[in-house]
Amino acid sequence: MARTQGTSARTQRLIAGVATVLVATTGAIALGRVFQGNAPTLRLAAAGISSAVIAALLERRNLVLATIVSAAGLTIAIGLLVLPETTWFGLPTMETLRAALDAAGRVGEQARVQVAPSPPLAPLLLAGLAGAWAAVFAAHSLAFRAGSPLLALVPPVALVAFADSVLEDVVRPIFGLLFLAAATALLFADGLRRVQGWGPIWTGPGRTATIDVAAGRGARRVAAAAVMVAAVAPIMVPGFGAQGVIDFSSNDDDRVRIDPLVLVQASLNRDE
Numbered sequence: 673m674a675r676t677q678g679t680s681a682r683t684q685r686l687i688a689g690v691a692t693v694l695v696a697t698t699g700a701i702a703l704g705r706v707f708q709g710n711a712p713t714l715r716l717a718a719a720g721i722s723s724a725v726i727a728a729l730l731e732r733r734n735l736v737l738a739t740i741v742s743a744a745g746l747t748i749a750i751g752l753l754v755l756p757e758t759t760w761f762g763l764p765t766m767e768t769l770r771a772a773l774d775a776a777g778r779v780g781e782q783a784r785v786q787v788a789p790s791p792p793l794a795p796l797l798l799a800g801l802a803g804a805w806a807a808v809f810a811a812h813s814l815a816f817r818a819g820s821p822l823l824a825l826v827p828p829v830a831l832v833a834f835a836d837s838v839l840e841d842v843v844r845p846i847f848g849l850l851f852l853a854a855a856t857a858l859l860f861a862d863g864l865r866r867v868q869g870w871g872p873i874w875t876g877p878g879r880t881a882t883i884d885v886a887a888g889r890g891a892r893r894v895a896a897a898a899v900m901v902a903a904v905a906p907i908m909v910p911g912f913g914a915q916g917v918i919d920f921s922s923n924d925d926d927r928v929r930i931d932p933l934v935l936v937q938a939s940l941n942r943d944e
Contacts, residue, residue: 679782684865684868685710687860687864688728688815688816688858689725689728690723690857690861691854691857691860692728692808692811692812692815693721693724693725694854695724695808695811695854695855695857696720696721696723696808696851697720697721697854698847698851698854699720699807699808699828699831699851699854700720700804701717701847702831702832702851703716703800703803703831703834703835704716704837705788705789706796706800706838706839707791707792707797707800707838708764708791708792709792711792712797715753715754715917716800716801719746719749719754719801719804720805720807722749722799722805722808722809723804723805723806723808723884724788724808726814727813729795731812731816731817733800742805744831745805746806747764747768748762749770750764750768750798750801751763751768752873753797753801754772754794754797754801755768755775755796770800775794775795776799778795779795779798782795783796788838789839798833803831806827807828807830808828810827811824811825811827811858814827815858815862816862816865821858821859822859825858826857828851829851832847832848834863838863845903846933847896847918848902849899849903852899852902856895856899859893884893917935923938
């Protein structure tokens with residue numbers, strides 16, 4: 673006798689949460705390269721995973737409520753992971769808020785002075801932790817609330833791209849491949865929900881595999897092929913690993929510069 677099969681709403685939320693945790697972990701590992709040592713990476717990963725868990729648990733709640741709870745969780749994470757000496761038994765205090773505001777005000781100054789990988793100073797670690805937390809929460813909201821999985825990957829991709837832009841070491845594609853694997857898991861979770869939303873799936877007798885198991889078999893092959901192609905394709909692109917045509921990071925003082933005031937003055941005189 674034919675029967676319907678499918679994944680329950682709880683299973684779908686669990687798969688979505690696991691996919692978001694994978695994205696958070698890989699993004700934190702990539703971002704942690706801008707700091708010295710492994711401790712900052714672990715703190716960033718803890719913050720990202722906590723943000724993913726809160727977003728997954730409050731997925732069916734109002735977005736405003738979820739955002740408020742996430743902001744409260746970020747405050748606690750800052751106190752525990754960045755400013756533990758200002759907390760009271762792990763809970764943030766007014767001193768924690770004042771110290772966090774002071775550290776946030778010194779982010780720009782420290783970013784100009786320090787060179788990556790930098791020591792895990794409070795202002796820089798605060799900025800990285802807040803960025804990772806916000807990126808993960810935004811990714812989950814865009815993927816599973818707004819139904820835009822590709823747009824959801826933009827915030828965590830920014831974390832990976834930022835780390836690559838400030839580091840001048842050799843190319844390390846392993847971080848990009850790890851993130852790509854996590855991104856495919858998020859796309860799979862979204863695709864599973866979309867297929868489930870089309871309606872019940874009827875199967876004949878003797879077939880016991882659920883839709884997530886059946887779809888997962890093909891998804892693993894597609895994901896593995898995509899990661900392999902992504903690992904090899906950049907090497908075949910002309911100019912891979914070469915210097916840019918224009919070096920925007922050059923500090924050569926002998927370059928010719930145009931004063932914008934002089935340029936405007938010349939234009940005004942020409943109009944007269």
